[in-house]
Amino acid sequence: MYQLLxxxxxxxxxxxxxxxxxxxxARRYVEAGGKVIATGRRGDRLKELRAELGAENCHIIELDVQDRKAIDAAIAALPAPFDKINIxxxxAGLALGLQPAAEADVADWETMxxxxxxxxxxxVxxxxxxxxxxGGGHVVTLGSVAGDYPxxxxxxxxxxxxxxxxFALNIRSDVQGKNIRVTNIEPGLTETEFSLVRFKGDEGKASKPYENTKAMNAEDIAETIVxxxxxxxxVNVNRLQVMATTQAFGNFDIYRG
Known part of the structure; x- marks a missing residue:
């Protein structure tokens, strides 16, 4: 089924x-025979992931993607065999708040x-x-159905x-002829920490989108990515939009006040 590297x-x-x-x-790629450089802001969780996957398979870097110099320095310091990146x-991404635009916290907008x-x-x-x-590689970006549907x-x-x-589609044009693939994965309703972050730790609000339905989970999307x-x-998958079977498209919102 897969062409394993x-x-x-x-x-x-x-x-x-x-x-x-x-x-x-990260777990799925190691299972498939690869090595992973896992980055993120929460060092304790990265250490737990490395302990789970093994230091020979998982190199960790505590990193904030908003810090360009830190990204460049981390890549320059990668040890072998983690320095030959294929994918x-x-x-990294998040949503913050769900208020109407006129009421939203501008700081939340800036963070997003x-x-x-x-x-x-x-x-990238x-x-x-x-x-x-x-001589080749693959860039995968994480979009969302929200990139198409308001x-x-x-x-x-x-x-x-x-x-x-x-951005992903334009990169695809830029790397034509260089053996680089580019894919934008666009998930719909998926139950992860996404809502907990969006509602800033309010578990009651965070659980609402998933009540009485069957959402996708992180493993479903990881399998799609891999x-x-x-x-x-x-073969290049340009865009892949994935939604829960329980999620579909609603009617137009028409104001009748």
């Missing part, structure tokens, strides 16, 4: 690997833009030249994910 050269750089999609993808999973957009472009820009020089309270979050989508990257090299 040579484990000696199969290295994945993952941002946001302390929870959710990033942590699940970049630019996963800095992480979902600026952190993403820093990560730092790692792309090395993959090109080594919803109340999702103004800046949805806009950041629309950026991610277009599948897209381990297809034969001549």
């Amino acid at each position: 040579d484990p000696k050269s199969f290295v994945v750089f993952i941002t946001g690997a302390t929870s959710g999609f990033g942590a699940a993808a 970049v999973l630019a996963n 833009i800095a992480t979902n957009i600026t952190g993403l472009v820093y990560t 820009r730092a790692l792309l030249p090395g993959m090109i020089a080594r 919803y109340p309270g999702g103004s800046v979050y949805g806009a950041t994910k629309a950026f991610v989508k277009q 599948w897209s990257t381990l297809l034969p090299q001549h």
